[in-house]
Amino acid sequence: MTYIAKPKLHHPQLPVNKLGFTRRDYEGAVSTLCAGCGHDSISAAIIQACFELDLPPHRIAKLSGIGCSSKTPTYFLSSSHGFNSVHGRMPSVLTGANLANRELIYLGVSGDGDSASIGLGQFAHSVRRGVNMVYIVENNGVYGLTKGQFSATSDRGSKSKKGSVNTDAAIDMVLLAMELGATYVARSFSGDKAQLVPLIKGAILHRGAAFIDCISPCVAFNNHAGSTKSFDYVREHNEAVNQLDVMLPRETITADYAPGEVEEVTQHDGSVLKLRKLAAEYDVHDRIAAMNFLQERKAAGEIVTGVLHVDPDPEDLHAHLGTVQAPFNRLGERELCPGSAALDAFNAAHR
Amino acid sequence: MSQPKINDFVVKFANINGSGSASANQLFAKSILRMGVPVSPRNIFPSNIQGLPTWYEVRVSEAGYLGARGGVDLMVAMNPQTWDRDVLGIDPGGYLFYDSTKPLAKSKFREDVRVIGVPLTEICNREYSDPRQRQLFRNIVYVGALAALLDIDVAEIEKLIGEQFQGKDKLIAPNIRALHLGRDYTKTHFECPIGLSVRRAYAVENRIFIDGNSAAALGCVYGGATVAAWYPITPSSSMAEAFARQCRTYRKDATGGNRYAVIQAEDELASIGMVIGASWNGARAFTCTSGPGISLMQEFIGLAYFAEIPAVIFDVQRGGPSTGMPTRTQQADVLACAYASHGDTKHVLLFPEDPAESFDFAADAFDIAERLQTPVFVMLDLDIGMNDRLSRPLAWDDSRRYDRGKVATFDALESGREFGRYLDVDGDGITYRTYPGTHPSRGAFFTRGTTKDRYARYSEAGPDYLDNMQRLLRKFETAKDVVPKPVLRPGLQPSRLGVIYYGSTSPAMHEALDTLEQRGLHFDAMRVRAFPFHDQVEDFIAEHDHVFVVEQNRDAQLRMLIVNECEIDPAKLTPVLHYDGTPITARFIVKEIAEDAAALKVTPMRKVLP
Numbered sequence: 013m014t015y016i017a018k019p020k021l022h023h024p025q026l027p028v029n030k031l032g033f034t035r036r037d038y039e040g041a042v043s044t045l046c047a048g049c050g051h052d053s054i055s056a057a058i059i060q061a062c063f064e065l066d067l068p069p070h071r072i073a074k075l076s077g078i079g080c081s082s083k084t085p086t087y088f089l090s091s092s093h094g095f096n097s098v099h100g101r102m103p104s105v106l107t108g109a110n111l112a113n114r115e116l117i118y119l120g121v122s123g124d125g126d127s128a129s130i131g132l133g134q135f136a137h138s139v140r141r142g143v144n145m146v147y148i149v150e151n152n153g154v155y156g157l158t159k160g161q162f163s164a165t166s167d168r169g170s171k172s173k174k175g176s177v178n179t180d181a182a183i184d185m186v187l188l189a190m191e192l193g194a195t196y197v198a199r200s201f202s203g204d205k206a207q208l209v210p211l212i213k214g215a216i217l218h219r220g221a222a223f224i225d226c227i228s229p230c231v232a233f234n235n236h237a238g239s240t241k242s243f244d245y246v247r248e249h250n251e252a253v254n255q256l257d258v259m260l261p262r263e264t265i266t267a268d269y270a271p272g273e274v275e276e277v278t279q280h281d282g283s284v285l286k287l288r289k290l291a292a293e294y295d296v297h298d299r300i301a302a303m304n305f306l307q308e309r310k311a312a313g314e315i316v317t318g319v320l321h322v323d324p325d326p327e328d329l330h331a332h333l334g335t336v337q338a339p340f341n342r343l344g345e346r347e348l349c350p351g352s353a354a355l356d357a358f359n360a361a362h363r
Numbered sequence: 364m365s366q367p368k369i370n371d372f373v374v375k376f377a378n379i380n381g382s383g384s385a386s387a388n389q390l391f392a393k394s395i396l397r398m399g400v401p402v403s404p405r406n407i408f409p410s411n412i413q414g415l416p417t418w419y420e421v422r423v424s425e426a427g428y429l430g431a432r433g434g435v436d437l438m439v440a441m442n443p444q445t446w447d448r449d450v451l452g453i454d455p456g457g458y459l460f461y462d463s464t465k466p467l468a469k470s471k472f473r474e475d476v477r478v479i480g481v482p483l484t485e486i487c488n489r490e491y492s493d494p495r496q497r498q499l500f501r502n503i504v505y506v507g508a509l510a511a512l513l514d515i516d517v518a519e520i521e522k523l524i525g526e527q528f529q530g531k532d533k534l535i536a537p538n539i540r541a542l543h544l545g546r547d548y549t550k551t552h553f554e555c556p557i558g559l560s561v562r563r564a565y566a567v568e569n570r571i572f573i574d575g576n577s578a579a580a581l582g583c584v585y586g587g588a589t590v591a592a593w594y595p596i597t598p599s600s601s602m603a604e605a606f607a608r609q610c611r612t613y614r615k616d617a618t619g620g621n622r623y624a625v626i627q628a629e630d631e632l633a634s635i636g637m638v639i640g641a642s643w644n645g646a647r648a649f650t651c652t653s654g655p656g657i658s659l660m661q662e663f664i665g666l667a668y669f670a671e672i673p674a675v676i677f678d679v680q681r682g683g684p685s686t687g688m689p690t691r692t693q694q695a696d697v698l699a700c701a702y703a704s705h706g707d708t709k710h711v712l713l714f715p716e717d718p719a720e721s722f723d724f725a726a727d728a729f730d731i732a733e734r735l736q737t738p739v740f741v742m743l744d745l746d747i748g749m750n751d752r753l754s755r756p757l758a759w760d761d762s763r764r765y766d767r768g769k770v771a772t773f774d775a776l777e778s779g780r781e782f783g784r785y786l787d788v789d790g791d792g793i794t795y796r797t798y799p800g801t802h803p804s805r806g807a808f809f810t811r812g813t814t815k816d817r818y819a820r821y822s823e824a825g826p827d828y829l830d831n832m833q834r835l836l837r838k839f840e841t842a843k844d845v846v847p848k849p850v851l852r853p854g855l856q857p858s859r860l861g862v863i864y865y866g867s868t869s870p871a872m873h874e875a876l877d878t879l880e881q882r883g884l885h886f887d888a889m890r891v892r893a894f895p896f897h898d899q900v901e902d903f904i905a906e907h908d909h910v911f912v913v914e915q916n917r918d919a920q921l922r923m924l925i926v927n928e929c930e931i932d933p934a935k936l937t938p939v940l941h942y943d944g945t946p947i948t949a950r951f952i953v954k955e956i957a958e959d960a961a962a963l964k965v966t967p968m969r970k971v972l973p
Contacts, residue, residue: 041821068803069803069807070799070800070801070802070803070804070807071800073644073799073800075640085809086809086821090807091803091804091807092799092807093797093799093800093807093808093809093810094807094808094809094810095640095643095809095810096809096810096811096812097636097639097666097810098636098662098663098666101632101633101636101662101663103633103636104592104628104632104633104634104635104636104637104640105636105637105639105640105643106640107626107633107636107637107640108590108592108636108637108638108639108640108641108642108643108644108646108648109640109641109643109644109799110640111589111590111624111626111637111640111641111646111648112589112590112640112641112642112643112644112645112646112648113644113645113646113798113799113800115800116644116799116800133629133630133633134629134632134633134636136629137628137629137633141626330624333621333624333625334619334620334621335620335621335622335623335624336616336620336621336622337620340589340590340622340624340641340645340646341644341645341646341798343587343589343622344587344765345587345763345764345765347616347622348584348587348589348614348622349584349585349587349759350584350585350613351759351761352758352759352760352761354613355585355757355758355759358581358757359569359571359756359757362571362572362573363396363569363570363571363572
């Protein structure tokens with residue numbers, strides 16, 4: 013495999029955002045994933061979301077584990093620092109990075125093998141600590157790079173490409189994230205960019221542990237009849253509970269909605285999540301009710317998508333730890349070293 | 364009757380875990396220090412919380428020998444469960460102190476040991492009604508009795524009690540009363556002092572009394588660590604706890620904000636992952652663990668080595684896996700750390716000898732890790748980490764600046780100077796890194812393990828891999844002059860024999876060298892303080908006909924490392940190995956080396972003294 017840089021030439025009239033960047037400025041190297049891979053659509057959605065939010069790319073850190081999904085950070089945001097870490101251990105690396113500099117945006121990209129199997133523990137603990145991050149699982153229910161083994165999110169009874177049937181229960185990462193206290197939880201489908209882009213934007217603006225489970229069919233190993241993660245199956249069973257529009261604090265709200273149809277959630281930074289309800293009874297604030305709803309629909313064979321839970325005023329790990337506002341990586345001797353006088357006193361107390 | 368021993372004896376306390384004996388025993392040890400006489404106490408604690416045996420051994424040595432001595436002159440036998448074994452452990456002519464409230468059969472004693480029975484329980488039952496008070500004050504009562512027997516200045520103990528309960532002043536008087544109950548009874552019933560006594564001296568000087576884990580933790584505070592991630596494991600947990608405690612004192616800003624983060628992680632994998640993430644992002648971060656934790660961190664350590672991310676890892680070494688031996692000391696992780704992880708790796712190790720050096724090396728480790736952009740292991744062990752040790756005072760030069768290593772700043776990137784994350788512009792194998800978020804369009808790179816070229820672009824090409832691996836070797840060469848140099852202790856007379864030792868073996872080794880010298884056996888000694896080995900280590904071996912390598916593990920791990928890395932003939936290096944879980948003693952070293960030296964037909968310069 014070689015490194016393929018994307019040519020920088022682009023159409024002269026490409027739209028620019030408030031920073032003067034075009035969408036192309038948020039791209040990365042050419043993808044080496046299979047043609048038609050759902051993951052590439054997610055990369056495109058990340059690019060679109062960052063472009064639309066006018067984010068300076070260098071203020072984002074993208075971290076991943078190991079696997080097809082974890083290769084994708086090479087394919088977006090080439091001006092951001094990236095870290096392709098260890099299988100299943102991206103969450104701890106991200107947590108450490110976040111502690112070192114609370115001012116950057118941390119984008120954790122993982123897969124179902126990376127996060128539901130080898131990394132289930134780290135996924136769980138980063139969520140329960142409330143690390144301020146966007147954690148995206150590109151969920152295809154299969155191990156791609158090692159050629160088609162079931163993953164821990166494969167549904168019981170689903171068939172592999174070679175015909176074997178999965179007999180183990182599936183881990184539902186969305187329910188798990190909600191149980192563990194994630195303060196922004198969403199599910200989407202790589203084939204539904206209109207839904208996915210605002211979900212990513214909402215997650216980036218969220219100041220806590222934001223988790224997105226994105227079903228992303230594997231065209232090579234998990235897109236056949238009998239799979240429950242194929243394009244056809246997901247399209248047939250996708251039930252969106254709401255449709256999200258993200259309004260930045262500076263934006264005037266122009267869209268018209270019928271009364272009662274829209275729920276507004278104002279996040280900590282002033283951004284407004286406008287949720288057009290599709291399932292009338294669904295309440296994103298009520299975590300317990302939401303979890304019950306998800307369980308019921310899951311039992312009925314539906315894949316519920318949309319913003320599933322959001323706490324508009326979350327507390328993150330830095331708040332729990334009471335850390336200073338200044339990033340640790342900007343503190344020097346003056347702030348950190350108590351000096352020789354304090355040491356003399358320390359010595360005196362130990363005689 | 365043997366000669367009275369003044370300021371040179373060993374007292375061992377056999378207690379029951381959870382009985383409140385620890386603070387009374389420490390009070391005893393400190394009172395001797397306050398009389399100007401060096402002591403070195405050691406905790407011997409099986410892996411239990413309450414109700415099971417624990418020992419505290421105090422060596423009193425005006426000569427300043429702080430290593431374990433072996434043998435017991437006075438046994439304070441407070442635990443019936445271990446009585447037989449404890450009585451057996453007393454040197455002939457020694458003393459047995461016990462609670463004589465209940466009469467014991469004559470067969471429970473030894474003819475060659477002098478017995479001092481004080482009815483501690485009876486005294487406490489008479490004086491106190493609360494059961495917990497009876498138990499706690501019983502400990503103070505025996506400290507009072509020992510003060511009488513050993514002629515310890517009671518005013519020093521009273522002062523220490525006053526310091527200990529400062530702010531809880533109500534407790535001072537009852538403790539002092541208990542102290543005098545024991546002292547008065549003993550003075551009335553026994554001839555004091557016994558054949559062991561403490562006499563005021565001036566041998567402590569300005570030294571401090573501190574455990575290595577606390578000193579290392581403070582070194583992290585002074586060294587600028589802001590992120591600590593750890594998982595509880597004996598004997599390293601007290602280091603993380605000390606760091607958190609010290610940060611609460613030293614690391615608050617004016618508004619009460621914390622300039623530190625301590626995370627108790629879900630396991631050691633997450634601990635090292637957080638350290639790597641924080642270091643990658645420009646903070647100084649560390650984890651502290653013991654052998655099993657090092658095993659769990661292997662994959663990440665390799666990533667940090669290849670991706671060239673600083674990481675400071677404290678390994679407070681202990682005996683093998685599981686529970687039991689793990690509460691005993693060893694130096695058995697040398698190879699596991701030196702070659703940790705998959706692929707071709709080697710790592711920087713630092714070997715502090717005592718708490719003061721643990722402080723120094725802890726602070727230095729962050730400079731070294733950032734200078735070399737690689738993991739650095741600080742190799743403590745239980746003996747240094749969890750025992751109070753007399754140590755030179757900790758020192759800090761206020762003009763010292765942290766060495767953050769080669770970091771390309773915004774201005775450097777803006778100037779247009781070429782940036783390649785793995786581009787060796789200075790020829791020392793160390794390349795420039797950038798912190799995330801530094802510059803809008805320059806200096807961003809993608810961090811991976813091995814699969815990259817000099818510009819951090821994905822590459823599976825063989826030549827790129829070789830280029831990188833060769834540069835990592837160059838960097839390891841550079842490391843030799845960055846890490847602490849070995850310390851030479853030449854013999855009193857020129858010698859063809861050398862001794863190499865490291866870490867917590869120091870105090871026992873110094874005492875052994877003195878003893879050997881008194882016997883006319885002279886050795887040049889070198890204390891290795893770091894890996895990779897400085898050229899002086901090779902020179903030292905070359906300059907001697909034969910070299911002993913003294914260490915506390917079964918497989919002669921440092922010797923193996925020397926043989927391997929310096930390509931030395933193994934026949935030239937004789938291992939001297941102590942690894943039963945107890946700290947190495949001068950007696951052991953002398954016996955082993957003297958025998959081997961005799962076998963090497965080395966003629967002593969003068970007649971061997973008894």
